Every structure is written in structure tokens, then in C-alpha cells.
Amino acid sequence: MKSEHSERTADTTGQLAGGGRTDAATEVFVAHRNLLFTVAYEMLGSAADAEDVLQEAWLRWVGVDLGTVREQRAYLVRITTRQALSRLRTLGRRKESYVGSWLPEPLLTSPDVAEDVELADSVSTAMLLVLETLTPTERAVFVLREVFDFGYEEIAEAVDKSPASVRQIAHRARTHVAARRPRGIVSPAETRDALDAFRRAVETGDVQSLLDILAPDVVLLGDGGGVKQAVLRPVVGADKVARLLAGGLGRQATATLRPAQVNACPALIIRLSGEIDTVVTARVDNGLITGLYAVRNPEKLSHMGREVALRR
Structure with missing residues (x-):
């Protein structure tokens, strides 16, 4: 199955190709598209901005004389990197006025991404x-x-x-x-076990069970983007985090917490009345959760409806 990103870029490049003039360029670009998206996303932490970078890279690529390009993959990565660098500097200025903590945009990733341990670690x-x-x-x-x-x-x-x-x-x-x-690459099973225990504790509002799975110095970051309510500053310490979460989303009547594969790692998706409200990812060390990252900004949840193919 093609990812939403692949289909969108293929449609756009097909429209730009106009009369078959750039069929060869389009074919090469689409063949490397998932790699280019991964490069841009890792540099930016934003799928939306990575998509924009790929559109800009395509516009430059379509004007290149392919006969002068010795290594197409390297050339495409080069122009994508340059566009991403420009966008990254703009994002830096934008983040200065961001309301609350800024977290990367979560991606629903395909199972094969997790099989590449180094890639999975790099996009966590x-x-x-x-x-x-x-x-x-x-x-x-x-x-x-x-x-x-x-x-x-x-x-x-x-x-x-x-x-x-x-x-x-x-x-x-x-x-x-x-x-x-993080001190070492944690197995998906270990992260999954920790999140399962975390989910059960949140659903029942059991503070002690939360304390049992949270590291003493755990840090909770929330990203509402000024649109949805979220903690504006990091919450540090197991007791503070546990008490905050015990009466939170998981206790609402219409809330459901379900496991998912986000950024190639086990995660939880919280839905309210069937709609995605929050995506929770975690950092786990020695079986305990040391970092919790809750994204609620609706603009950052728009890519959660479909799996994204990441490639090296």
C-alpha cells in the first residue's frame, strides 16, 4: 500500500510533469521519495514541513539535465538537504514564539520501519x-x-x-x-510492556500503579500548540506526573487508549468520542518510563490517519 505522502507527491509530480516532458525525472524522484521524506523529516521533526521541502526539491530537480547527474540518489539528497536547512532555520524562529513545549510531529509508521533498529531509534x-x-x-x-x-x-x-x-x-x-x-536502544517489547502497564494505570486512575512504572525523575512534556490544553512547562517527578495523569484523559467516559506504532516505536493513541485527541510516546530506561511526550496540537495529528513509509 502506498503511503499518503507517496500518493500526494506522485500526484503533484504527475501534474507538474505536463505532457510527459519530465517522465524520467518523475520516475527517479518517486523512486527515492520515501528516502527523501525521511531525510527531511529527521532534520525538521515535522511531516508537514518535510512535505513542503519535497515539493521545493521536486521543482529544482525537474529543471536539472539528468545527463549531467552522475549519482541521482546523492544529488536528490543534496537538494533536499539544502531546502531542509533553509526550512529548519525558519522553524527555529517560529519555535521561539510557540506556546508551551514543542514536540516532533508523530507519524503512524509501518511495521517494517521498526525492523531497521538504527532507523527506528533515529526517528523516535x-x-x-x-x-x-x-x-x-x-x-x-x-x-x-x-x-x-x-x-x-x-x-x-x-x-x-x-x-x-x-x-x-x-x-x-x-x-x-x-x-x-537515551542510554541504549530499548527493545520494542520492553517499551510495549511499560506502556501497557502505564495504560492500565491511567485507565483505572491507580496512582500507585503509575508510580510503579514511572522513573523517579520522569519528565512529562505536552504539546497543545496553544490550541488544546496541555502542560505549558515540563512536569518533573513521578509523584507530580502520576497525580496529574491519574485524573486525566484516560478517566473520561468517552476516552479510549489503544496501542499503536508511532515513529517506529510502541505508543498510545487516546481518542475522545472516536476522534484522535492525543498521541503519547515514551522513553523507557531499565524498564521504567523516564520520558512521556503527549502531542495534542491538532495540526500535528493530521498524519495519524495512515501509515507513513520511512526508508534509508
């Missing part, structure tokens, strides 16, 4: 939040090198730096990420 909410602490260039270099295994010379062309500079940036970014990333 916890990891995307770590990437938010990098500069735009550091983020681009880290993503292209550590996730997609591009060479330093290829990355240098994408970020308009020398290969020597890219090596230094990559080292700096790796050190920065290593100090902040």
Missing part, C-alpha cells in the same frame, strides 16, 4: 528531541552521516562546507548527541 521522539539541541548544520551532518551513512565529501556538497569542516562538525555533533541520547 526521544532522539528527535536530542537532535533539536543541535545547530541546523550539525543536525544535517549528523543525520546524513550517522543515519544514512553518506560520505564526508557528499555531505560537504549538501551543506556547502569543506570535507575537513564536515568531519569536525560530525565529531562535535556525535559527542553532543552521545551525551544526551
